[in-house]
Each structure stands twice: as structure tokens, then as C-alpha cells.
Amino acid sequence: MSWIDPDFPKTATVSDLVGRVLGLNPGMMTGPGTNTYLVGRRDPILIDTGIGVPEYMPLLEGYLAERGWRSPSRVVLTHRHKDHLGGVKDIRARFPGLRVGKRLHRDEDLPEGIEDIRDGDVIEGDGVTLVAVSTPGHASDHLCYYLPEEKAVFTGDVVLSGSTSVIPAGDGDLLDYMRSLRRLQGLDVRRIYSAHGPVIEDGPGRIADYIAHRLDRERQILEGLGDGVETIPALVKRIYADVPEKLHAMAAQSVESHLKKLLREGRVQERPVPDAPSIWSWAARDAPPKAPHAPDGE
Ligand SMILES: [Zn+2]
Numbered sequence: 001m002s003w004i005d006p007d008f009p010k011t012a013t014v015s016d017l018v019g020r021v022l023g024l025n026p027g028m029m030t031g032p033g034t035n036t037y038l039v040g041r042r043d044p045i046l047i048d049t050g051i052g053v054p055e056y057m058p059l060l061e062g063y064l065a066e067r068g069w070r071s072p073s074r075v076v077l078t079h080r081h082k083d084h085l086g087g088v089k090d091i092r093a094r095f096p097g098l099r100v101g102k103r104l105h106r107d108e109d110l111p112e113g114i115e116d117i118r119d120g121d122v123i124e125g126d127g128v129t130l131v132a133v134s135t136p137g138h139a140s141d142h143l144c145y146y147l148p149e150e151k152a153v154f155t156g157d158v159v160l161s162g163s164t165s166v167i168p169a170g171d172g173d174l175l176d177y178m179r180s181l182r183r184l185q186g187l188d189v190r191r192i193y194s195a196h197g198p199v200i201e202d203g204p205g206r207i208a209d210y211i212a213h214r215l216d217r218e219r220q221i222l223e224g225l226g227d228g229v230e231t232i233p234a235l236v237k238r239i240y241a242d243v244p245e246k247l248h249a250m251a252a253q254s255v256e257s258h259l260k261k262l263l264r265e266g267r268v269q270e271r272p273v274p275d276a277p278s279i280w281s282w283a284a285r286d287a288p289p290k291a292p293h294a295p296d297g298e
Contacts, residue, residue: 001234002024002027003031003032003162003163003197004027004028004031004044005031005032005047005197006026006032008022008031008033008197009022009033009173010022010024010059011059011062011063011066012152013067014193014199015150015152015170015191016038016041016162017040017041017065017127017128017147017149017150018037018038018039018147018150018152018193019037019039019044019067020035020037020038020193021034021035021036021037021038021056021059021060022034022035022036022050022059022065022084023035023036023048023049023050023051023053023056023087024050024053024056024059025051025053025083028188029032029166030051030083030162030163030196030198031160031162031163031196031197032196033050033193033196034048034050034051034083034084034195034196034265035048035050035193035195035197036049036050036056036060036087037154037193038063038064038067038069038072038131039125039128039130039147039154039269040073040125040126040127040128041126041127041128042069042126043070043071043072043125043126043266044069044070044071044072044073044125044126045072045073045074045076045123045125045128045130046074046075046076046091047075047076047077047078047130047145047154048077048078048084048085048087048156048195049077049085049087049088049090049091050077050083050084050085050086050087051082051083051084051085051087052082052086052087052089052090053087053089056087056090057087057090057091057094059116060091061094065094071095071098071128072091072095072098073125074089074098074100074101075088075098075099075100075101075122076101076102076117076132076143076145077100077101077114077132077143078102078142078143078144078145078154078156078157078195079102079103079138079139079141079142079156079201080102080107080110080139080141081139081144081157084129084156084195085102085110085111086156088100088111088114089111091276092111097106099115100113100114100115101114101115101116101117101123102114102115102116102117102141102143103117103118103119103132103134103141103142103143103285104116104189105117105140105141106140106141108173117132117143118132119132119133119134119143120132120133121158121295122262122269123145126182127149128147128149129147129149130146130147130154131145131146131148131150132145132149133145133146133153133183133184133187134180135155135156135158135180135183135184136157136176136177137167137173137174137175137178137179137180137181137182138156138157138158138165138166138167138177139157139168139171139172139227140158140170140171140173140176142156142158142180143156144156144158144184145181145283146187146189147182150187150190150191151188151189151190151191152190152191152192152193152203153184153187153189153191153192153193154193154194154195155184155192155193155194155195156194156195157195157196157202158177158180158181158184159181159184159192159194159200159206159207159210160195160196160197161192161194161197161198161199161200161218162178162196162197162203163164164210164213165177165210165254167254167257168253169253169256169257171259173257173261174214174257174258174260174261175259175261175264175265177214178211178214178261181207181210181211182211182213185204185207185208185211186208189203189204189207189276190203190204191203192207194208204206206286214241214258215253217239217258218258218261220239220256221239221258221259221262222262222267222268222282223266224238224239225280225281225282226282227295230279230280230281231276231277231278231279231280232252232255232256232259232277232278232280233252233277235255235280236248236251236252236255239251239255259280266283267282267283268280268281268282269281269282269283269284274282
């Protein structure tokens with residue numbers, strides 16, 4: 001099954017308490033499209049709204065009708081990326097007065113009237129509780145929502161089914177991201193409802209895989225630096241040798257996010273070079289005793 005699965009169900013009742021309606025925006029970054037979830041026995045809470053394609057609203061209304069529901073009780077968003085909040089406008093037009101919330105943090109041009117949701121806030125629905133868990137890294141404003149009634153967590157873009165999460169340059173932060181994964185690991189989780197792709201039955205296993213994958217990449221980068229491979233393009237060539245070259249730009253973003261994390265941890269150092277990629281090396285305390293090392297005037 002490919003990541004962009006054309007047969008992915010457009011709507012599904014994935015548990016007694018959780019329904020899923022697809023955002024209908026398939027693509028390289030979104031897989032089959034963004035999942036939106038309806039949580040509760042009646043008057044469900046809607047998590048995320050898709051990107052706002054016109055076909056989404058009839059699909060949502062059809063699913064609400066099928067379940068005998070008239071309207072969502074409110075909307076909560078995982079983060080500000082367009083494929084999660086782009087549908088807010090259409091949903092508000094169809095259901096006037098609906099409350100919409102997200103963690104307000106470093107936002108630019110949000111729709112008006114969005115309420116702030118903070119870490120630890122509890123959102124009560126019909127027979128369900130959603131606990132907001134601040135999980136920055138993929139986006140600085142990211143919230144996951146923990147559903148204690150099922151020991152399940154809605155992970156937004158922090159944990160995906162069938163792909164690794166992207167840490168975008170700029171607002172993304174891999175150190176925060178790793179902390180967020182460990183935070184999710186600390187919750188009593190069984191299932192994961194991700195924003196893209198099918199239900200993840202073994203939540204703890206998937207989170208552990210994600211952490212292992214990143215630590216593996218980190219080890220490869222540190223080994224590369226140790227072998228004198230010292231720029232991002234050279235590291236990408238070495239580490240992603242068997243990945244098609246058209247994906248190397250994305251790989252470079254990943255290597256950069258790792259180096260920034262290691263820099264924040266004081267484990268590597270960066271020497272900027274005019275009109276050329278920076279030179280990276282191990283920070284002094286990680287270097288082996290006999291390695292040649294120029295401290296660059298520090
Ligand atoms: Zn996102």
C-alpha cells in the first residue's frame with residue numbers, strides 16, 4: 001500500500017467514540033489526505049478541518065447525518081498548517097457560532113476569533129474528554145489530544161502512519177520534537193489516531209520506532225562528521241546514497257534539523273563560510289582525544 005492510498009476510506013467509524021472524515025487533499029506531504037476526527041457519543045468534537053476543499057463539507061455533513069448528528073459541538077485544531085485549519089472558514093459558514101480553538105503561539109494571519117487552548121486544558125465532550133498535550137517540534141504551536149476513555153492519542157502531524165514526520169526549517173525544531181515524542185511515550189497510550197493514514201494500533205511501538213529512527217540518523221551524522229564529512233550536501237550524499245536525488249533537498253532539511261539540534265545540545269559546532277555551505281564538526285567535548293581540532297578562536 002502506497003502512502004497516497006487512493007482506496008483509503010473517505011469516512012470511517014474507527015471506534016465507538018471516534019469517527020473519521022477524510023480532508024480529500026491527497027499528496028506527497030499528506031498521504032491519502034488530512035484526517036479529521038469526530039469524537040464523542042453525540043454532538044462530537046471535531047479535531048482539525050482539512051485544507052478546505054469544497055468536497056469536504058458535503059462529506060462531513062453526510063457522515064454527521066449517517067450518525068444521526070446535527071453538528072459538531074466545537075472544533076479543536078492540532079496546529080496551524082493549512083491542511084489542518086484551512087477548512088475552518090467553510091465549517092463556520094455552515095455551522096455559525098461554532099467555537100474553534102488551538103494553541104495560540106507565534107501565529108501569523110489566523111482566522112479571527114480562535115480561542116486559546118493551553119497544555120493540560122481539558123475539553124469535555126459527550127462521554128469523552130480530550131486533554132491537550134503541548135507537543136512542539138513539527139510546528140511550534142502543535143497540540144496532541146489525549147483521550148483517556150480509550151487510552152488513545154490524536155497525534156496530528158507528530159506521529160504519522162506510513163511516513164516520518166517532517167521538521168520544517170524555520171518553525172520546526174528537532175530537539176523540541178524529540179522531547180514531544182518522549183512526552184507522548186510517558187502517556188498511557190494504546191492507539192494512535194494520526195492526521196494522515198490509518199489507525200496505529202500499537203501506539204507505543206510506533207513512538208519507539210520514531211525515536212529509534214531519529215537517533216539512528218543522528219548517529220550517522222555524527223559518524224560522518226567524525227570521518228571529516230563536514231557540510232550538509234556532503235552528509236546528504238553519504239547518508240542518503242540510495243535515495244533518489246530529487247529527494248535530496250528534503251533530506252538536506254532533515255540533516256540540517258539534526259545539526260541544529262546537536263548544536264543546541266552543544267555537541268557540534270558550525271563555522272559559517274561566505275557563499276558556501278557551513279563547515280560542521282564535533283564540539284570539543286565529544287571529539288576523541290587525538291582528533292585534530294581547531295577551536296576557531298573560542
Ligand atoms: Zn503539519
